[in-house]
Amino acid sequence: MAEPDESVKIRERLLRFERESRYLRRDSDERKVLEEVFDRSTMLAVEELIARKDLSELRGVVRAGKEARVYLGEDRAAGPVAVKIYLTSASDFRKRMGYIAGDRRFGKLPAGSRETVYLWTRKEFKNLQLAQGAGIRVPAPLAFLKNILVMEYVGTPPAPAPTFSESEVGDEEYAWTFKTLDALWTRAGLVHADFSEFNIFRTESGPVLFDMGSAVLSSHPQAQEFLRRDISNMVRFFRKRGVGGNDADEWMRVILR
Ligand SMILES: Nc1ncnc2c1ncn2[C@@H]1O[C@H](COP(=O)(O)OP(=O)(O)OP(=O)(O)O)[C@@H](O)[C@H]1O
Ligand SMILES: [Mg+2]
Known part of the structure; x- marks a missing residue:
């Protein structure tokens, strides 16, 4: 049998983290997460970030929200990073439109929900850069690709800092x-x-x-x-x-x- 490719392995690990953290209570949750979060294109993007050395490991899930999941990862110096993966499902991309249209940094509006989520991810990255440049303390933005944002981990892993x-x-x-x-x-x-x-x-x-x-x-x-x-x-x-x-x-x- 053929060796499973990297993206399949990554998906398996992410799913295991979610099970261990008991974010998945029902089989239907697991199916949903598989389809919506760990879709093939997202897993390929994780793989690409690893190939580019913007990320070297994934260690566990920090928080599973409705719109995004945040994982603990490691950078190439084995330092902790936060990996925020936005769900590409259509759920509320319409709500996001009002926070994209009217912002002159983004010309033509994206056509579909997936493109909207990618733009949202890029927008968060740019916003972090702008805030950081103005001397405001935010998690340092490190990299982004498609629906994935890599940033400084705030807290003592595996726990995020309290809000x-x-x-x-x-x-x-x-x-x-x-x-x-x-x-x-x-x-x-x-x-x-x-x-x-x-x-x-x-x-x-x-x-x-x-x-x-x-x-x-x-x-x-x-x-x-x-x-x-x-x-x-x-x-x-x-x-x-x-x-x-x-x-x-x-x-x-x-x-x-
Ligand atoms: N840079 C980070 N370092 C450590 N933990 C983080 C970081 N960013 C986010 N988290 C964890 O993930 C949670 C959700 O992050 P965030 O608020 O960015 O996403 P969200 O889409 O608004 O999710 P929610 O709707 O659950 O608030 C945070 O409350 C925190 O526990
Ligand atoms: Mg939040």
Whole structure:
């Protein structure tokens, strides 16, 4: 019998990680994941990233969400990296359109769901680069290919760093949050558009903002609307935690000054 090719082996390993982490509860889950996440083209892309030495190993699953799965991987120096694989299934690519159309970095809109997901992946990579260039602490973007993004691992493997939602937060985190919303807008020319306590890691060396796929340029027609929503989310979160300050209108004025 022929030796299974690399991409089949990669798929087998990823599936094993998912079983071990009990993300797959039913047979139907397993089938769905096989079809939607570990499709042949995704596995070939993983193989290609390994061939290019942007990745050398996959070690396990960190988090399985509806839209993306994040794996712990290793770079060629055996350092940990986070490998985010976006699902290519059509589920909510329509929702993503509003965060692509209107961003002048991306000309013609993609025709299908697969192309949309590839563009989304590239967009997250570019957004991370822009934010990093503006001095905002994000996971360093390392490589991307098709629906796969490789970035700095934040946390102590295999555990990711806790997010604000899982941590105690106080005045320091409050100050960081609004300084970062301001720096994104004024220095990076970006709005995150999904800024929330679930998308900020808390680490010993300070907070790290992540999940930047939805971020758009500040020239996007809805940029101010997204900014306003990001600000409101965070004002609400800190109020619930008993940390207060300006209201959303005041922060809008400060940032748009
Ligand atoms: N760079 C990273 N280092 C370590 N863990 C990460 C990294 N990026 C993401 N993760 C883990 O994966 C989870 C989901 O990542 P992310 O928010 O980027 O994806 P998502 O598509 O929004 O998923 P969800 O809908 O579950 O939030 C994070 O909460 C974190 O546990
Ligand atoms: Mg998220």
